[in-house]
Amino acid sequence: MIPYYYLASVALIVIGIYIVIAKKNLIKIIIGLDMMDTGVNLLLISIGYVKGGTAPIENGNYTLYVDPIPQALVLTAIVIGVSVMALALSIVIGLYKNTGSLELDEIRRERK
Amino acid sequence: MIAVHPVLLIAIPLFFAFLLPLIGLFSKKVLKYVVTGTIALNTIIALLVFREALNSPIFDILGGFKPPLGIVLMVGPLGGFIALIINMAGLIISIYGMEMKKEPLVKYYMLSLLLLMGANGMVLTGDLFNLFVFLEVTSIASYGLAAYNKDLKGFEGALKYVILGSIGSTFVLIGIALIYSQLRTLNMLDIATRLNEMDPYVKIVAFTSLFLGFGVEAEMFPLNTWVPETYDGAPHSVSAMFASMSAKAGIFALARVIFTIFAFTNYLWFVVIMGVLTVFFGEIIAYAQRDIKRMLAYSSIGQMGMILMGLGIGTTMAVEGAFFQMFSHAMAKALLFIAAGYMIYATQTEKMSEMKGIGRNPLIGIPLLIGILSILGMPPFIGFYGKFYILMGGFSEGYYAIIALFLAASLVEVAYYARFIKIAFEGGGKRYPSPKATVYIPLLLFAVIIVIFGVYPKPIFEILSHVTTFLTGGV
Secondary structure, three states, X not given: OOOHHHHHHHHHHHHHHHHHHHOOEHHHHHHHHHHHXXXXXXXXXXXXXOOOOEOOOOOOOOOOEOOHXXXXXXXXXXXXXXXXXXXXXXXXXXXXHHHOXXXXXXXXXXXX | OOOOOOOHHHHHHHHHHHHHHHHHXXXXXXXXXXXXXXXXXXXXXXXXXXXXXXXXXXXXXOOOOOXXXXXXXXXXXXHHHHXXXXXXXXXXXXXXXXXXXXXXXXXXXXXXXXXXXXXXXXHHEOEHHHHHHHHHHHHHHHHHHHOOOOOHHHHHHHHHHHHHHHHHHHHHHHHHHHHHHHHOOOEHHHHHHOHHHOOHHHHHHHHHHHHHHHHHHOOOHHHOOHHHHHHHHOOHHHHHHHHHHHXXXXXXXXXXXXXXXXXXXXOOHXXXXXXXXXXXXXXXXXHOOOEHHHHHHHHHHHHHHHHHHHHHHOOHHHHHHHHHHHHHHHHHHHHHHHHHHHHHHHHOOOEHHHOOOHHHOHHHHHHHHHHHHHHHOOOOOHHHHHHHHHHHHHHHHOOXXXXXXXXXXXXXXXXXXXXXXXXXXXXXXXXXXXXXXXXXXXXXXXXHHHHXXXXXXXXXXXXXXOHHHHHOOOO
């Protein structure tokens, strides 16, 4: 059986891509990007999951740990994701100041 | 014992990038000299690292953890070569960047140093996740630089780049996750040796994800719609940086995914088809362009497609050609973007049809001609060897259809560049202001490099003889 968290992460990624492709509102597109990010982070973290494992801190009481490396990777990926989102939002603010609109169609019209 | 640590190539730009705001508090005038000095220092270190890597690959262990657990920088001869190209191009472009007037200058210089640092990191690192981090550093710096002009064009290009770039990095991360889930390692060489343990289906999905992800930065066909808008909207020096630094780092990362990690050795139809599509997409749309920077951007896509084809054909000769093409494209396209920057400044328009006689000033005209002829692949310039070796590589294996397509695309390229040459050298134009030293010095430096290594390519071929080890999974 495929563990359900893999399915959930794939679903998040696919929904994110769908939003990015289908939506015309810039804020919605950025939300889609964020959902994709979240999906991949979930995929990464679930790879390191061990059933019944505790946090990977060595103190002698436990023998079963989850894999610490994916957690480190996800922490890095979250930080990167946040900075990309911040930058994307600031670019959207810039576009809004230039055109007064957040809709892609209207921005294109403005350009012509 | 390592004499020069390759990590300096990453650490120095990073250190100075965050020192710049402090320096900017005291004096804004010294900033540009600090940046050029930093990149010059970096170029010298790149040269030393490269000389050492020619003898034997350098493994620089970071943070005190032994690989495969810890992060290691691995610099082979080819990696050192590409790092040297990136730093050299960065140095020459930074001379042009001294002309930059638009505020906030501190941020411009900071981001350009960070872009250099990310591109260096992408080329040098030996760890897959580290590669992702440097990809993101490069991309974030690029997003900021692309929107630097703060006008509608700049923001639009930057937004497109952000969206495609984020999708690309998501795919890279998926690929990394899949590989890690199977092998529990992130070290590139470790992955390569244990690749057989992977489930074949997961392997294919992981390869495709990584390929598509790095394809965004390497301007591969379906993912390169950001290129024209971003290059068009960015400041001129930034367009030159994208073409010669981040695109080269992206394509080298792609080459390492193909050859070092997944150890494909023979003909890769998938990569070749993507290359052919990229070439045709780029060249044919470039033919229809009226604006100079958009034409150069599409031409850049076409050139990257040629490199991709060379990598895909996969014979030693074709891959040598692909690496030669990376070198020649980095030099010639940076030259053309700087020249385009001057031409737009002098004529106050981006339309090529209104640039009559701009090349009649020899300080602009001669480098411009050298750059264009090199891109077209004329014999005494470096562009010739790249194209010729890719062709010969395909020819020796009998892929005649691909060769025919390649040549057809090259003809289109000749057609639109010839059209531009005709306009640029036509008589009877206006009088244009003569270029400043910050414009013609970088142009001449690039032109000199193009001519010297075009007439005397032997050193480059000696470096590229290491392609054989690269293809068999070496560093």
